[in-house]
Amino acid sequence: MKTYLPKIDKLNRTIDEQPRKWHVIDADGAVLGKVATTAADILRGKNKPTFTP
Template identity: 45%
Template sequence: MAKTYSPKAADIKREWHIIDAKGQTLGRVATEVATLLRGKHKAMYSPHMDTGDFVVVINAAEIVVSGNKLNDKIYYHHTMWPDGFRQENLSDRINRHPTWPLFDAIKGMIPHSKLGRAMIKKLKIYAGAEHPHSAQQPKEYEFKYLKES
């Protein structure tokens, strides 16, 4: 009977991917980025280990959503003070912090544990086209299902 392969920490080779989110749909980009962060695109994927790659997302401020989500999608939080319930719609959040909606979508798609917190540290999101990671030589990542810009 063959043994099941379990990746070792020394076997994991992390690559850097760059994704241009300009004109792309929020959820479609988020699912692809979450897949890369988790390492599900690799043959050595294991759900209990962080086998994923580093991901740099540029032009996050120019992401699009379908339908009327800019006005209808509401983000809620509470400050833990009396009368501290806060809410804002997607368009206000994009205007205030352009990278937050994409970050929140990706964070919701990875494990909510120590493992997920380690994975999210490999994510770098920038509102514009400039990023400081050129020394890592990130490769342009090609998606099958994303719109051509």
């Protein structure tokens, strides 16, 4: 049976307790598919330096 272990960051807070960031995506003149891909990458956390698949 697997046990749930929440990840702890450097300030000893769980990932869920960290403040949320707002991201503004400028879609003016951009292709819809590229904007959607950019938004999906941000939502998945792929823009963070600590991302590991």
